[in-house]
Amino acid sequence: MAEKLTRDAVERLADRLGEPGWLAERRLEAFDLFSKMDPPDPRGEEWRYTDVRRFDFDRFGAPTPSMAPPVLPDDLARKGVIFTDFVTAARDYPELLKEHFFTDVPVDEHKFTALHGAFHSDDVLLYVPRGVEVELPLEVARRVAPGGSTFPHTSIVLEDTASVTLVDSFSSEEFSDDALCSSVVEIQAGRGAIVNYISLQSWGRAVSHFQTQRFTGYRDSTVRSLAVNLGSSFARTQVESVLQGEGAFSEMLGLYFADADQHFAQRTLQYHDAPHATSDLLYKGALKEHSRSEYSGLIKVSRGAQGTDAYQANRNLVLSDNAMAHSIPQLEIEANEVRCTHGATVAPVEEEHLFYLMSRGIDRVTAQKLVVFGFFGEVLDRIRVPGVRDGLSDAISAKVESGAHLEVAV
């Protein structure tokens, strides 16, 4: 029988991974924090729609590290790119790891990050040295065992003018024993660096998914992110972009498609902490059957961030009378020379659109598919990895046709 998420299990995990003392100690500290902390308060803004006060952690077995080691082409290794698991990183690059692990997302942020700090495994460190441009997308595949848990950590560090794309996929078969994923992503983009981070969540329905992504972009950097939610019965995704340097640019894309009784909660932050930075956020979601989604997004502009240009849009297409989408855009602006626009829509498929398409011989399901594709097109067109775009198109197609679970093939 698999052991549960206990302190003993934390020690055994550290032993098993053969980690150095400092990493093991941090795990235990995190576990003690987890034990003491209350669940996030649903009355607060960040967790308003996600009441996890009764979330039962005893359902899940402790993680069993199962990730295939990250694969890095030889020529990139020769250029100094590091793409490895934490165990290797702790042995070969301890300083790098110490500097960039759990620095942007603090362990004590909330109960799920604390638990993540205790049980993180299947972790990835991606480091790109100054001026190195990695052209082909790198990939990591996360898995979870039935009834188990996984706490994958992704740290990406780009030195000045470096560039890289990482496709981080979270997928499983359908199974019946409840499982948990709590993931943390930390990205640092140096001056003029370009990073493209794509997270694809297509877990089986028995998996609950929690993810915090935090990006920091320094001067003239470009941080692009795409957060996709298709699987899982409950998924909460928090994506935060901190524009730390003048002239930084952040593109934040979100795509979600919920069916049956799926529930997706999304929280975004565009934090402008430097002048003349630009952020452009577009989250689009479709909802079928009894599904629910919440989006709450904050644009925050600090006093010194003059010349900020921030754009935020959340669009929801509701395909059933029983589905529900909430959207709450927020602004918090302390600078006076800024341009901020935000907008949210929740709308059904228009019968008029369907009739027009059907009057051309197209059956109702195909007509709906066209409308849904048209709706998502705005996001799909901006995805720069063709494999991801095609995989998503197939997954969207399958979702329109049925409620069937489908993994996103990349």
Next chain:
Amino acid sequence: MSDTLLEIEDLHVEIEGNQILKGLNLSMDKGEIHAIMGPNGSGKSTLAYVLTGRPGYEVTAGKIFYKGEDIMELAPDERAQRGIFLAFQYPTEVPGVSVVNFMRTAYNAIHADQPKSAMAFRMYLQEKIDLLEIPSELVDRYVNQGFSGGEKKRNEVLQMAVLTPELAIMDETDSGLDIDALKHVSAGVNKLATPDVGIMLITHYQRLLNYIRPDVVHVLMHGQVVKSGGFELAERLEAEGYAGLAREFGLSQEAIAEVQKLEKARA
């Protein structure tokens, strides 16, 4: 084998409890061009929609036979697959769907036995674009999004050319067009008016009929075809107005008053 394309018998249609068509009779043969002329509110667009199966139009009595088949129970897509086409008065915008993708999906739905690949369809589409002298960039744009009035109507005619219907209903294809656009659209329709297709031109004005010459003109008033004739009927309507002829067509005082009111509202 009969040459009858469309046979409408005593058609009564309601929208939300309001009776719009009140016993309409009409017969069209294959390859003919029929004009349906009528004042505002006479039920012209209702006729177009009920023929294509738009939801919300309740047929309370009467029958529609298309090529001998009662089509009343068929869904809009099934009617289109049998060769019925409607050029919309107000074509709908479909955001994010390109015209070429939309048309290929439609073509392959209607010609399911001989579907075309993306490349074969593109070539086929180009032939139609050339035939109708339409700017080819139109088909790479999203369906009707940001189209001018003229572009929307041209796009409808292009769809007609691509889908090769046997019954094409053109609902006020002339509305909102300036004279150049009207000539262009009419020229397109004339190129498509082969003996294989019956065309029903729905219009308020005679203007369109100067460019597309109908074989038969029907006058629709108060939910019924009150008179059918040749082109000279259209000319009389233009000269004397609908209300002027209403008495001659045997409409009741009440109906005439209604026609006058609706016409006034339009003016």
